[in-house]
Amino acid sequence: MAEYIDLEPLSNEDKLLRQSIHKFAKEVLRPNSTLLDKTSPKDRVSMNSPSFHVIREMRRIGIHRIHLPSQLGGLGLTHLQRYIIAEELGWGSLGFATLAGVDAIPFTLAALYGSERIKEELVKPWLEDTEGRYIGCWGVTEPEHGSDYILAFRDKDVESFGRGNVIIEQDGDEWVINGQKSAWVSAAPICTHMGLHAQIKDGKSLRDGAFVIVPLNAKGVRKGEVMDMLGLHDCPQGPVYFDNVRVPSDYVIALPPFYEVFSDQLLNITSVNMGAFAVGLARAAFEEALQYAKSRVQGGKPLVEHKNIKLKLYEMFEKVITARYYVRRAYEFVYRKFFDEQVILTPPRYARAAQVYAKKVAFEVAHEALQIFGAYGLTKEFIIEKLFRDARALLIEDGTVEALSLDAADDLINNYSIEYE
Ligand SMILES: Cc1cc2nc3c(=O)[nH]c(=O)nc-3n(C[C@H](O)[C@H](O)[C@H](O)COP(=O)(O)OP(=O)(O)OC[C@H]3O[C@@H](n4cnc5c(N)ncnc54)[C@H](O)[C@@H]3O)c2cc1C
Known part of the structure; x- marks a missing residue:
């Protein structure tokens, strides 16, 4: 290895x-x-x-x-x-x-x-399951709400964001769902069950939501066309439509007021996982560049012997290891709080920093790695072209780096203490 x-x-x-x-x-x-x-x-x-x-x-x-x-x-x-x-x-x-x-x-x-x-x-x-008969996906983003879902839990003026595009309403022992999730729901075209964020019918804002598990073979569910995106062809995305879809009350996992902390803490978990994926992608791009630079000869010697390439490789390495050790610590911190201590108010700034920092590192490293490949880097002959496209998609997936940073900034400004114990 x-x-x-x-x-x-x-x-x-x-x-x-x-x-x-x-x-x-x-x-x-x-x-x-x-x-x-x-x-x-x-x-x-x-x-x-x-x-x-x-x-x-x-x-x-x-x-x-x-x-x-x-x-x-x-x-x-x-x-x-x-x-x-x-x-x-x-x-x-x-x-x-x-x-x-x-x-x-x-x-x-x-x-x-x-x-x-x-x-x-x-x-x-x-x-x-060993056959892939039960496959999950996560339905958050809607045609009218993307970054809103990242910013909803700390913004003081959340009602100005408007109400969600997927409405859920109780009817006896069942809940009825209507509306549409956006075309970017990862794995939606191949999955069997969705963890759905929906707006409670009489709720005032996105905070008044429910998290519900929806079997996607239920009557009234329709999947749309598979998207063709710049990256992530190895995880299909597509929209899902709900037309009077009924689920039993037992399938509703979180309702207000729990829904708010539930969603916020879930984003901590997804943030550190996205951070770890980004570190892995960055490491892959760095290793591809290192290997290529040792074999490609220009100016009579391998690329690694040219000073600018050496420096680029060192800077890539520096980014990968700093991202790895911060994300790893943040990962352990968030999981310890969530699973072991069952803390429901873990501040989001550490998890967001892990996600944002590692995503930026992945993009910068993939960008520099492709440059080291020269024109070969633009061809489909080498994986670096795919890694670069995936790294670009990362800056948007699971929250744009800007929205995640703004959310962390709100937490930081309101809650960071300069009084040391
Ligand atoms: C590869 C991929 C996989 C995805 N997988 C899933 C999934 O599994 N499930 C799911 O539900 N969604 C998924 N998404 C959707 C993703 O979470 C959203 O695309 C993301 O949150 C951004 O929303 P948006 O695309 O609507 O952009 P918008 O929210 O419209 O943002 C557009 C631009 O405006 C900026 N912006 C937006 N609001 C503000 C503000 N208030 N202040 C300042 N700037 C702002 C943003 O930073 C961005 O640059 C996926 C997306 C991608 C690319």
């Missing part, structure tokens, strides 16, 4: 885990993601798509069970081990890493906060 210097001593167990996940990323994720990258949007979601093969392989090694504690069906990993897996997934394929992330959202949250009925009907079969 490629060199991966660790500043902190890892246990033998951690090292073995890293080696085996890296092997998986290299032998399963990478080749299938490059295959999907060159496949048409329609074929990316067909029954023969490599996506399903990879999902089955991820199920086989239990990637879907990494977040949960062991008493709820998880693999009993430490938070550091969870981070290690997330970074390797990002190294192998940002699309499959994203797919693994959104797949876990509805079922993991149902396992943590759901009723016995939903645990029996959905969580248990998902945990035991």
Whole structure:
């Protein structure tokens, strides 16, 4: 495996885990993601798509069970081990890493906060799934609300954002859903269940929402066209429409006032995972550039012997390791607060800093790496072209870097204390 210097001593167990996940990323994720990258949007979601093969392989090694504690069906990993897996997934394929992330959202949250009925009907079969019969996605963004969902929980004037585009209303023992999620819902075209954020019918703002698990084979659900985006061809995106869709009360996981802290803390979890994926992508781009610069000869010597290339490579390395160690700490901090201490008001600034910083690093490193490849970097012959497109998409996925930074800034200005204990 490629060199991966660790500043902190890892246990033998951690090292073995890293080696085996890296092997998986290299032998399963990478080749299938490059295959999907060159496949048409329609074929990316067909029954023969490599996506399903990879999902089955991820199920086989239990990637879907990494977040949960062991008493709820998880693999009993430490938070550091969870981070290690997330970074390797990002190294192998940002699309499959994203797919693994959104797949876990509805079922993991149902396992943590759901009723016995939903645990029996959905969580248990998902945990035991080996065939990809239960695949999750996360429906937040709407035609009229993108960054609004990132900023809604701290903005003082949230009512000016308007109401959500997906409305949910109670009717006896059921809830009825109407509306549309935007075309960017990752994995929506191939998934079976959505963790949906919806606006309560009489609610005043996006904060008055519900988080509900929707089986996407329910009557009234319709999926739209698969999007063809600049990056992430290895994780299909598409819209989902709801027309009087009925779900049992047991499938509603969070309602006001819990919904507000629930959504905010969920964004902490997704932020540190996106940060880890970004570090993995940055590391992949750096390693590709290093390898290429050693073999490509110009001016009578390998590129690595030219001073400007040496400096570029060093600066890329510096960015990757600083991002890794900050994101890793933030990851362990957020998971400890959420899972071990069950703190419901963990400040968002640390998780947002992890996500924003690592995303910027991934883009800068992929950009510099492509430059080192020269014109070859623009061709589909080398993976660097794909890594660059994926890194560009990262600056928008799961919140734009600007919206995430603004949200962190609000938290910082209102809550950062300069009184040391
Ligand atoms: C690859 C990918 C995967 C995704 N996966 C999912 C998914 O699984 N589920 C899901 O629900 N969504 C998903 N999304 C959607 C994503 O979360 C949104 O695209 C993102 O939050 C930005 O929303 P928007 O695209 O509507 O941009 P907008 O919110 O319209 O923003 C446009 C621009 O204006 C800026 N801006 C917006 N509001 C403000 C403000 N108040 N102040 C200052 N500047 C502002 C933004 O920073 C941005 O530069 C995905 C997106 C991508 C690209």
